[in-house]
Amino acid sequence: MHSKEAIAERFKVLQDYICKHLELADGTGKFHEDLWTRAAGGGGRTRTIAGQQIEKGGVAFSAVHGPLPAAILKSMQLEPADFFATGVSIVLHPHSPMAPIIHMNVRYFETSDGRWWFGGGIDLTPHYVVEEDARYFHEALKSVCDDFHPDFYQKFKDQADDYFFIRHRQETRGVGGIFYDYLDEKSGLSHTQLFDFALALGQLFPHLYAEMLQRSQSRTWGESEKQWQMLRRGRYVEFNLVWDRGTKFGLETDGRTESILMSMPPGANWVYNFQPAPDSAESKTLTRLQKGIDWLNA
Amino acid sequence: MHSKEAIAERFKVLQDYICKHLELADGTGKFHEDLWTRAAGGGGRTRTIAGQQIEKGGVAFSAVHGPLPAAILKSMQLEPADFFATGVSIVLHPHSPMAPIIHMNVRYFETSDGRWWFGGGIDLTPHYVVEEDARYFHEALKSVCDDFHPDFYQKFKDQADDYFFIRHRQETRGVGGIFYDYLDEKSGLSHTQLFDFALALGQLFPHLYAEMLQRSQSRTWGESEKQWQMLRRGRYVEFNLVWDRGTKFGLETDGRTESILMSMPPGANWVYNFQPAPDSAESKTLTRLQKGIDWLNA
Numbered sequence: 001m002h003s004k005e006a007i008a009e010r011f012k013v014l015q016d017y018i019c020k021h022l023e024l025a026d027g028t029g030k031f032h033e034d035l036w037t038r039a040a041g042g043g044g045r046t047r048t049i050a051g052q053q054i055e056k057g058g059v060a061f062s063a064v065h066g067p068l069p070a071a072i073l074k075s076m077q078l079e080p081a082d083f084f085a086t087g088v089s090i091v092l093h094p095h096s097p098m099a100p101i102i103h104m105n106v107r108y109f110e111t112s113d114g115r116w117w118f119g120g121g122i123d124l125t126p127h128y129v130v131e132e133d134a135r136y137f138h139e140a141l142k143s144v145c146d147d148f149h150p151d152f153y154q155k156f157k158d159q160a161d162d163y164f165f166i167r168h169r170q171e172t173r174g175v176g177g178i179f180y181d182y183l184d185e186k187s188g189l190s191h192t193q194l195f196d197f198a199l200a201l202g203q204l205f206p207h208l209y210a211e212m213l214q215r216s217q218s219r220t221w222g223e224s225e226k227q228w229q230m231l232r233r234g235r236y237v238e239f240n241l242v243w244d245r246g247t248k249f250g251l252e253t254d255g256r257t258e259s260i261l262m263s264m265p266p267g268a269n270w271v272y273n274f275q276p277a278p279d280s281a282e283s284k285t286l287t288r289l290q291k292g293i294d295w296l297n298a
Numbered sequence: 299m300h301s302k303e304a305i306a307e308r309f310k311v312l313q314d315y316i317c318k319h320l321e322l323a324d325g326t327g328k329f330h331e332d333l334w335t336r337a338a339g340g341g342g343r344t345r346t347i348a349g350q351q352i353e354k355g356g357v358a359f360s361a362v363h364g365p366l367p368a369a370i371l372k373s374m375q376l377e378p379a380d381f382f383a384t385g386v387s388i389v390l391h392p393h394s395p396m397a398p399i400i401h402m403n404v405r406y407f408e409t410s411d412g413r414w415w416f417g418g419g420i421d422l423t424p425h426y427v428v429e430e431d432a433r434y435f436h437e438a439l440k441s442v443c444d445d446f447h448p449d450f451y452q453k454f455k456d457q458a459d460d461y462f463f464i465r466h467r468q469e470t471r472g473v474g475g476i477f478y479d480y481l482d483e484k485s486g487l488s489h490t491q492l493f494d495f496a497l498a499l500g501q502l503f504p505h506l507y508a509e510m511l512q513r514s515q516s517r518t519w520g521e522s523e524k525q526w527q528m529l530r531r532g533r534y535v536e537f538n539l540v541w542d543r544g545t546k547f548g549l550e551t552d553g554r555t556e557s558i559l560m561s562m563p564p565g566a567n568w569v570y571n572f573q574p575a576p577d578s579a580e581s582k583t584l585t586r587l588q589k590g591i592d593w594l595n596a
Contacts, residue, residue: 034570034571046570167549167550168558230565237535237539238559242539242540242546251540254465255466257467261536266567266568268566270559270563270564270565272354272356273556
């Protein structure tokens with residue numbers, strides 16, 4: 001079993017790896033780093049990019065520790081203890097409406113009374129759903145999951161459908177992906193194997209997004225696609241601020257606001273009661289923002 | 299004591315009055331009406347405007363009824379009963395960064411077991427704080443409050459400072475205003491007087507905003523002021539989606555999403571860790587977004 005310090009160090013290396021490969025995929029953008037410390041213990045390095053393909057992106061590492069916040073004690077029914085939490089979080093918003101927004105998070109949590117667990121997920125939010133891209137994305141996630149446990153993909157895919165759901169819109173955020181939390185030895189995997197699973201997802205991530213950017217490059221777009229992208233970014237804001245547990249928890253427990261809201265798009269629009277034209281590409285996308293779609297065979 | 303039906307009818311007349319005077323203030327914009335019904339009982343008429351001064355605005359009336367939602371029973375520790383709720387809600391986003399965003403809500407709530415109360419508020423969110431405008435705004439609110447109760451203005455002004463506070467930014471949403479809730483006979487005023495107070499605020503509202511628009515017209519602005527407005531609109535989104543109790547409650551209890559999110563700006567931007575230049579107008583505004591400022595003497 002790796003020590004918590006070793007896990008944090010390895011996550012920093014993962015952050016470096018992801019940033020390097022995302023710069024290569026973008027072509028011109030370079031990450032800028034912002035180091036911060038947390039008064040109650042720990043800190044992080046938040047890296048942001050504005051490039052030729054990625055309009056606004058962030059790849060954040062943090063490792064924080066201290067007494068468990070009262071809100072966690074209550075929601076998880078834990079006894080007072082110290083905690084240690086480390087992870088890498090990413091959200092990338094592309095310039096092109098024909099490329100998807102992507103999100104990834106891998107995290108590790110441990111308490112001074114001996115509990116530990118892993119959590120994480122990757123999900124894709126196309127402004128326009130392209131079924132071949134969704135299939136490619138899910139196949140890649142399934143391949144990594146299958147290397148670790150035959151049940152992981154389907155279970156975590158279903159959890160992503162439930163988690164990345166904008167309830168007040170009755171829409172999924174995008175085409176889903178995988179989401180898992182509180183993963184410990186009851187999963188059948190050891191601490192080391194679960195850590196390896198997180199690293200395998202993290203190492204896949206930049207290549208997966210490079211492929212998505214590559215596929216989008218031949219797709220032309222104009223003002224009307226840009227307007228749709230701005231509305232879909234509004235939905236992304238709505239999900240993150242209203243429903244995302246990590247965002248809500250961070251903001252309500254005085255986390256570092258700028259790192260938490262690194263996920264916000266560069267811009268977003270709202271139009272009262274917007275309805276796309278029947279049979280338009282926008283309408284078709286809305287019909288695909290539903291739970292339970294088998295993207296491997298879509 | 300007015301019946302709940304009479305209150306709803308009078309609120310409709312108030313909505314008409316406000317819309318008429320806002321159209322006059324804007325000059326060219328006209329409201330479009332959207333009628334809706336609620337499956338569990340009641341409905342509303344949501345009116346939206348896009349004009350030459352008001353870029354995106356909404357003035358919504360609703361009157362809904364049915365069994366009290368489980369979430370209200372729990373949060374207010376009430377016994378199961380039927381409720382009736384009616385009110386008028388407004389948010390207006392101007393084109394000009396030199397004019398403020400404004401919000402108003404007046405509402406009435408009653409239950410089948412005999413409880414009733416009024417709630418409401420008006421608050422102003424300038425993109426650039428202009429102290430004379432904030433003073434004018436607060437003086438006008440104080441004047442209406444003083445007609446009803448000598449303690450109302452100060453009490454409700456303090457409550458607005460606390461309510462319209464973006465905790466994760468440690469900023470107020472703007473220069474505040476008044477906010478009140480659960481106002482019943484314990485206030486010292488009768489049901490009829492409290493209703494009259496709500497109507498007096500509602501009737502002041504369009505004239506107050508007309509004055510704000512008028513004052514902004516001679517103020518020039520360019521791209522840099524527009525960019526700041528987009529960032530401040532981002533804060534408005536953050537407040538409404540993360541902290542506003544009405545918005546959160548509505549979205550979590552399956553209210554009518556398009557009417558609830560009528561408050562969203564037409565567009566909003568986010569920039570990672572944006573810091574305005576020292577001594578700029580933007581920096582100066584940030585220093586005024588604090589609780590407890592006596593705007594009457596600022």
